[in-house]
Amino acid sequence: MLDLYEDGMITKQRFSERIGGHEKMKNELEVEIEKCKLALAAQVHLVTVEMIQNRIDEFKELWSSAITSSEQNRAYRLLIDRIVYDREEDGIILEVLYK
Incomplete structure (x- = not known):
């Protein structure tokens, strides 16, 4: 994507929007990973x-x-x-x- 911006194939605004979208997705996935880790830890230690x-x-x-x-x-x-x-x-x- 950086190559597209450097070559003038996409505008700075479009480049920023795409980077922002990827950052948002990355953050959402990191939150989901943490939730999964907590759920897994709870299941592993689930002994009554x-x-x-x-x-x-x-x-x-x-x-x-x-x-x-x-x-x-x-x-x-x-x-x-x-x-x-x-x-x-x-x-x-x-x-x-x-x-």
């Missing part, structure tokens, strides 16, 4: 007390009836997504990622 209580109740039920270690592991899998570890010089760092 009821959901947590149900998961705990399931765990308690499985745990109380678990006899073998594999049955206990199945109960743990209801709560734990995975365990991440990082070995260091003289030890290990564990991070438990819950569901």
Whole structure:
């Protein structure tokens, strides 16, 4: 578009109008991006007390009836997504990622 203006193909007024239109669109899109980021963050962290209580109740039920270690592991899998570890010089760092 700058080339069109420099070559005299469009007037300064038309150039300014087009730039203004693009700036307006850019600002509207930036506002929309922020709204989407907030909506996504809200969805990612959307955990209700009821959901947590149900998961705990399931765990308690499985745990109380678990006899073998594999049955206990199945109960743990209801709560734990995975365990991440990082070995260091003289030890290990564990991070438990819950569901």
